[in-house]
Amino acid sequence: MFALSLEARARAYTAYAANSAFFPLIAAVLSGAQCGAAYADSVEAPRQIYVEHAFGFAQLLGESTPGFEAELQKYLLIDKAFAAPKVRLYTPLLPAFHICEPMQAVRAERQRFFLRTEVYAETRARLLSRSAADCVVLSVTTETVSRVESAFGLVSRFWPNAAAFVAHARAQVICHAGEAAAICYAAALENGRAEVDIFTRPEYRGKGFAMMAAVRFVDDCLAHGVEPLWDCFTNNAGSMALRERLGFLDCAAPYEFFTIAR
Structure with missing residues (x-):
């Protein structure tokens, strides 16, 4: 997982603005209006991006990339390396590991x-x-x-x-x-x-x-x-x-x- 620069976040924001699963809290991290982190599978040409607001709301964007999702699974479920007390993951795009038991135990439904x-x-x-x-x-x-x-x-x-x-x-x-x-x-x-x-x-x-x-x-x-x-x-x-x-x-x-x- 590579941390995205402010310039890379700005490019991601442009694409995200047209996303049907647009969440202002996620966009605020990409725009720099609010605090948070953004990670991707690549610095130069990211295919998949994980955005995490400082309060814990997060979203996975782009196309499914197995290597990146394996790192994200470790980050979220094993290392629990996030700064907030809880990560609250919006998942219109489901990571491959969403079916594992630890994820199902914390699953809910929003609309x-x-x-x-x-x-x-x-x-x-x-x-x-x-x-x-x-x-x-x-x-x-x-x-x-x-x-x-x-x-x-x-x-x-x-x-x-x-x-x-x-x-x-x-x-x-x-x-x-x-x-x-x-x-x-x-x-x-x-x-x-x-x-x-x-x-x-x-x-x-x-x-x-x-x-x-x-x-x-x-x-x-x-x-x-x-x-x-x-x-x-x-x-x-x-x-x-x-x-x-x-x-x-x-x-x-x-x-x-x-x-x-x-």
Whole structure:
């Protein structure tokens, strides 16, 4: 496995932008917007590339190359040489070793959903009409980002620093009775597409705050020509119900997902 230079990552990004299995978090590593590593079977003319975000999300790209996949299997399952506590492997392209017992033991299924804007437009007013009178939207700025981090602890989960989070995450925070309750933001934003992430503090769950934050986030995306992408585990009943209510109805085929812990 050879580490890819920044120039090689940029070339890979150009090809990846047209990939039907495009994940903004992976693209962010290739573009340099977020931290991570990229390895290939060759420095000069890579046929297969493995991209790993600093938080652990990873993807295998290109054409299957047995020698490279054997090295990757050792890296992931034997040496566990990755930096993050867990690797979370998106696998629309399945490595040959996905059938081995250690991989099957950590297998799950995820699915991607796309917004139907006409459905969203029809339901948006109804959703917003249910907003609690004592809720406000907090603008995330350099002055308020420390408050957001204190409430949720996720400003640096994906983004390299607070400044990058403020500038690019398009975060929408719902405050209830003066306290930050829920947030919806872009875990990554690449090529006009945003990876949606939502979090509600435990004491505020079940009150509709996640929905309120998501509506504000989708509004912001649509106003700026950004396509929000919803991706979740197929057995995550809460996320599946929320995306359906919002109008994320068009879907790609479910795909295998492996969570490999050190």
